[in-house]
Amino acid sequence: MVTGDAGERSAPGDLAAALRRCAGGDRAALQAIYDAEAPRMLGVALRLLHRRALAEEVVHEAFLRIWQRAGSYQPSRGDARGWIYAILRNLALNMLRSEGRVDLVDDFGPMELASEEEGPESIVMRLSEGSRLRRCLEGLDAVRRQAVVLAYVQGLTHGELAGRLGVPLGTVKSWIRRSLLALRECMA
């Protein structure tokens, strides 16, 4: 499923097997998942939450959930790594939304952004050369591509995207809708 290059740290089969062992109460299996994935998970959480203490909290909570829910993982419904990251992303997004960051758009100046974070274009460049996602994202208009990547990677809302990209809310919504359609077609 995944064609990422440098990101591959453990074969999907290993993770699925580790989840089965977790479901059976094997703590060493959870630690194996942690050793393989925690650094990347922390990186993902940090991009969403910006604050290390919060990102660590989310990774902590994600592993408790992985442990509790390992038995409900079904290989037929997607690969193990995606399942693990979906848990992490949901927790991080919930924390982000509960932070009351409504002021983010106004307070988050472009200079801060440049110094602190990697822009959406360079994130796309990090996708592997042969990646279909990369090819399809590159097929979108630059500003729509940025909207999609910023939403996913930084968890920006429609309103925050509108503020960041300097366009009306309705425009952002329609960009996202059309981008999703185009991506779906391109990646089919």
Add this chain to the structure above:
Amino acid sequence: MTEEERDRLAGEHVLGLLEGEAAAAAERLAERDPDFAAAVALWRARFFELDLTASPERPPAALWQRIEAGIAAPAAAPARPVRRAAAWGALWDSLAFWRIAGLGTAAASILLALGLATLWQQRATTPVLVAVLLTDDRRAGAVVNAFADGRTELLPLGDIPVPPGRALEIWTLWDRARGPVSVGLIDRARTVRLRVDDLPRARPDQLFEITLEPATGSPIGRPTGPVLMKGTASRAL
């Protein structure tokens, strides 16, 4: 909902664009509608590669230890075969015995519940630890109350001027090796419950402080702005 609408909703859900009730509704839909769940899984698979572009960050050693402690909650004791004498066996099988025992147990449960509720209220309303945060000019600016159930709150005692675009961030230092940990961010002086769920219980002499930070909090996870007030926790009588 048309197939196209459903797919769009799934895509926006995976992008993280749904908020509040819409996000919760999407989660519920994914649980009962296999087609929607499949659409969500497909979008996750499509975007997942973007997660792999995040630079790995080395987690502190304490993080795994906390996870390990979290999953080490005592499992149910293994069932042990109960050896019972014949008389006990008869009693065990007697319906009348269980009826009476059942009533007794129910009464005991109610008493226990009442007792616990009372105890809980006392424990919940009286702080076990209090920290008075003093400003540079030794004025009491805020109080941190830590309750027996772990709940911890900050109670400002007056207004704290916050320049536009800045916020008040609350920190605690429970481990010098790890350094200060952010436990709250507020845009102005107001009572706030501190985020300490994943920290060990507050203890006497634990330091709390408030610093002035960018509106979204310190970008580096450590205090960067001036310390406005600080104080250490003491046991409440």
